[in-house]
Amino acid sequence: MSNIMEVKFSAKSENESLARVIVASFAAKLDPTIDELADIKTAVSEAVTNAIIHGYDEDESKFVYLRCEINENEDEVKIVVEDRGNGIEDVQMAMQPLYTSKPELERSGMGFTVMESFMDGVTVSSIKNDGTKIVMTKKINLPK
Numbered sequence: 001m002s003n004i005m006e007v008k009f010s011a012k013s014e015n016e017s018l019a020r021v022i023v024a025s026f027a028a029k030l031d032p033t034i035d036e037l038a039d040i041k042t043a044v045s046e047a048v049t050n051a052i053i054h055g056y057d058e059d060e061s062k063f064v065y066l067r068c069e070i071n072e073n074e075d076e077v078k079i080v081v082e083d084r085g086n087g088i089e090d091v092q093m094a095m096q097p098l099y100t101s102k103p104e105l106e107r108s109g110m111g112f113t114v115m116e117s118f119m120d121g122v123t124v125s126s127i128k129n130d131g132t133k134i135v136m137t138k139k140i141n142l143p144k
Contacts, residue, residue, distance in 0.1 A: 004068070
């Protein structure tokens with residue numbers, strides 16, 4: 001059985017914390033550990049921040065789209081963060097540690113690396129001038 005939630009919000013940096021809370025509340029049904037919840041919230045923060053800063057160049061009139069799905073049979077949460085902004089010309093290059101398209105903003109270029117290290121799966125699809133979609137999955141309560 002699956003449960004799905006979708007929301008869109010203005011591409012304002014203050015809404016990054018909103019996204020974290022929404023996803024954490026939604027994922028709570030799977031009874032994640034505090035560490036698992038922190039991992040999910042961190043990855044969501046990175047994805048939403050990327051959409052706002054890189055996807056939309058901080059244009060607050062645009063929207064970030066967030067979708068979560070819980071597959072209870074697999075104890076997994078799937079999170080999709082999407083923008084309809086600038087897109088990424090070279091996804092492989094953008095996913096390299098320390099790469100940033102905005103060095104003038106003193107960005108660390110570690111967003112995708114952080115997402116990959118905290119989640120079990122991360123896929124990025126993007127079309128230049130059409131937007132970017134990040135799909136992240138996390139298994140909950142994996143045996144240690």
